Each structure stands twice: as C-alpha cells, then as structure tokens.
Amino acid sequence: MGPLPRTLELFYDVLSPYSWLAFEVLCRYKNIWNVSLQLRPTLIAGIMKDSGNQPPALLPRKALYVNDVRLLGQYLQVPIHLPKDFFFVIFEKGSLTAMRFLTIVKLEHPELLEKVSRELWMRVWSRDEDITEPQSILAAAEKAGMSTGRARELLERVSTPQVKNQLKETTDAACKYGAFGLPVTVAHLDDETYMLFGSDRMELLAHLLGEKWMGPVPPAATARL
Amino acid sequence: MGPLPRTLELFYDVLSPYSWLAFEVLCRYKNIWNVSLQLRPTLIAGIMKDSGNQPPALLPRKALYVNDVRLLGQYLQVPIHLPKDFFFVIFEKGSLTAMRFLTIVKLEHPELLEKVSRELWMRVWSRAAEKAGMSTGRARELLERVSTPQVKNQLKETTDAACKYGAFGLPVTVAHLDDETYMLFGSDRMELLAHLLGEKWMGPVPPAATARL
Numbered sequence: 001m002g003p004l005p006r007t008l009e010l011f012y013d014v015l016s017p018y019s020w021l022a023f024e025v026l027c028r029y030k031n032i033w034n035v036s037l038q039l040r041p042t043l044i045a046g047i048m049k050d051s052g053n054q055p056p057a058l059l060p061r062k063a064l065y066v067n068d069v070r071l072l073g074q075y076l077q078v079p080i081h082l083p084k085d086f087f088f089v090i091f092e093k094g095s096l097t098a099m100r101f102l103t104i105v106k107l108e109h110p111e112l113l114e115k116v117s118r119e120l121w122m123r124v125w126s127r128d129e130d131i132t133e134p135q136s137i138l139a140a141a142e143k144a145g146m147s148t149g150r151a152r153e154l155l156e157r158v159s160t161p162q163v164k165n166q167l168k169e170t171t172d173a174a175c176k177y178g179a180f181g182l183p184v185t186v187a188h189l190d191d192e193t194y195m196l197f198g199s200d201r202m203e204l205l206a207h208l209l210g211e212k213w214m215g216p217v218p219p220a221a222t223a224r225l
Numbered sequence: 226m227g228p229l230p231r232t233l234e235l236f237y238d239v240l241s242p243y244s245w246l247a248f249e250v251l252c253r254y255k256n257i258w259n260v261s262l263q264l265r266p267t268l269i270a271g272i273m274k275d276s277g278n279q280p281p282a283l284l285p286r287k288a289l290y291v292n293d294v295r296l297l298g299q300y301l302q303v304p305i306h307l308p309k310d311f312f313f314v315i316f317e318k319g320s321l322t323a324m325r326f327l328t329i330v331k332l333e334h335p336e337l338l339e340k341v342s343r344e345l346w347m348r349v350w351s352r353a354a355e356k357a358g359m360s361t362g363r364a365r366e367l368l369e370r371v372s373t374p375q376v377k378n379q380l381k382e383t384t385d386a387a388c389k390y391g392a393f394g395l396p397v398t399v400a401h402l403d404d405e406t407y408m409l410f411g412s413d414r415m416e417l418l419a420h421l422l423g424e425k426w427m428g429p430v431p432p433a434a435t436a437r438l
Contacts, residue, residue, distance in 0.1 A: 051284065051285075051286045052284060052285070052286070053284055053286070053287070059276065059277060059278055059393060060276075060277070061276045061277070061278070061391055061392075061393040062278070062393050064391055065391060065393070065408075065410065067407075068409070068410070068414075071407070071417060071421070072417060075416075075417050075420045178286055178289055178290060179286075180284060180286040180287050180290070194292075194296070195290075196293070197290065197293070198413070200411070200413040200414070201293075201413070203300075203416065203428070203429075204296060204297060204300050207300050208296070213428070215416070215426070216416075
C-alpha cells in the first residue's frame, strides 16, 4: 500500500462563488492526487464577523470587479452567472439556512454532501434562484438524489442546537486556521499544515503536495486502487 | 510576419511584493508569448486613496497571512524575504521616492526600467542587493529630478490610469486583445491571462524562452 493520503479540508459557503470554483477544482483532483478531501460547510458571515473583515462587494471598485469571477467560471468550466440583484442576494438573503442544511447533510448523509452543495450553488450562482426558502432547499436536495421525505426531515432539524453548534464549530475552526474569508483550503502535510485562501492557490497546492498541476480541468481521473 | 503582439500593461509598485511576483512571471513570458509588455510604475498609496481601499496588512488576520507571499516566492523562484519591520517599511517608509525614480527612469532610460525595478524590489523584499548597471553619477542626476513637476505628474497620471481601469490595489495587468480589454488584479491571474491570450501556461517558471524573430 502506498503512502497515506494527505488530508485537505475545504471550508466553503455556497454564498461565495469563489468557494464554488475551489470546490470544483478540488473535486476533480481528489481522484487524481493522493489526498482525502474533507468538505466543511462554513458560514462566511461568521468569518467576516469574527475577523473584522468585510465582503469585498462593499468597496465600490471591488464590486465592479465582478468580471473576474465570470472569466474564471469560463476558464474553470463552472457555469457561474451573476444574480440580477447581486447585493440583495449576498447581503439581504444570505445563506444561513442553506449552510445549516449542508451541516446536517454532512452529519447524516456525508456521501450526498458534494452533490447537495453543488445543487445549491447551481441555484444561487448559476440560475439566479433562491436558496433561503424551504422549498428551494428541498428542491436542491431532491436534485442531488435525496428523497423528499428525508430532505424534509433534515430541514426540520436545521435550527436544533446540535446543527447550529456544529456550523458554529466549523466556522470557528476556519477562524482558528486564520481565515478572513472563504474559500479556505487547509492542507495537512507530514511536517506542516498550510492554510491557503482563495480559489487561486491550487497550482501552489499541487506544488506543496508534490503533485502535478494539469490546469483547472484535468483529464478524467485515473482510478486509484 | 505573424500577428501583432498584444499589449500587456503592468501597473506595479516596488512596495508591493505581489507586484514583484507578477513582474517576474510576465518578464519570463514576454519572450515566449506574442505580447508587448509595458511596465508602468504606479503608486500603490495613490490607488488606495483613490479607491477607498486599505492595505490588507491593516486587518490583523490578513497581516498574519504573510506566509502566502513567502510560499509563492519559493514556488515562483522569486527571493522574497519579509523585512524585519514589515509594518514600518510599508506604512512609514513607503515608496514615493522610489516610484518617482522609476518614473524618471522610464522617461529617460526605459531600457533600464526592468533592472532598476528589480533592484529596488531586491532591496526592500530580499536580503540580496544587486547593481542594476546604472552609473552612480547618472543615478544621482535622475534622483535630483524626482520631485520636479514633470516626474510627479507622470507618476500621478500612471496611477490615475490604473484607477480608471478599476484598480483597487496592485499589481494590475491590463491585456489589450482585439475585441476586448481585460483588467486582472493580483499575481495569481497569469494562467487565466494565458487562456485569454490563447497562449500556453507552463507554470510560473517556464523553460527558457525560445528566441522570437
């Protein structure tokens, strides 16, 4: 048996389009590199509050820089389209229920976490659809392969202490690693742990792992035994 | 003769280590890709003032993220070492004279701009200092003129140009393609730039450039 896979933790929030970019690239490489990808649903609003940072969109000139995420979406082959009312989606609607739902999905059906996360991103960052109403979240869960009944059960529990605390713990863990935003990728190597911020540190990550970078859309993964 | 080279403008300040990373990668690729690299000395303090942004180091948790620039320095093979008193260097000393000096170098000796810029980055951000090849006498002459209106205005114009492109920080790379102009912020958009140019990305340290006729 070869060397043990290195753990990569990805702290993400579906409200963050750059988190989606990081997520897709890592999901592609998790079957190519010798890594174990741990998805960690996090609340970006909590990161901002704890670090004293503010969402870039609050600075006018950064808000105008939206073409960046669109260009990256094209290059990374992630179907990002900006919502019509970008500010309302980010600042008024937020992602609290969605991230609590992903938290309980991770607790109860970790094998569905990747798909449900993707469906939520597709709603808010591709099709400009809501992710705050119960029926929105149910729709995403169903599309990911969860039965309506089961999805409804989990949704009923999103405001229980267990789920609220778990989301808070994950958010605190990201903060302890030094996060001031999302996405954050934490790479656990033999001798060192690296915290990398942003979707644009993947080539560097490959270098730190001693793995090969084949661009953001690598050829289909060869199966690993 | 092949297609005309596309113009890339790099707005940079030697006070910005990420500007150094962008600069080195683009200097490597300028002899590989079909581009014309225009170096534009800019004042990052002016960008911050005009955009209302603030240097990341002012947020405590971003200030702690300094390992990022070190790791990138290693990977990009740029000898970045953090100055002992990082905050003093950035906020007290700044880069006004240095960037005015580069402005006049660009006006009077554009062929030396790359080397002098690199020499200044080496002084601020690396322990090694090399000579850029300018005679001491000539350097002194130019230095005497850094506070003339001509030089002050040129630096201001370049900084304003970056702001007009939408800059809220540095480095900013502006790529002029046939049908569109792209403004890219940061040292981490070079692979994307290659894609936009229809060129090949061979990592931050490409094999030595093949000579272009």
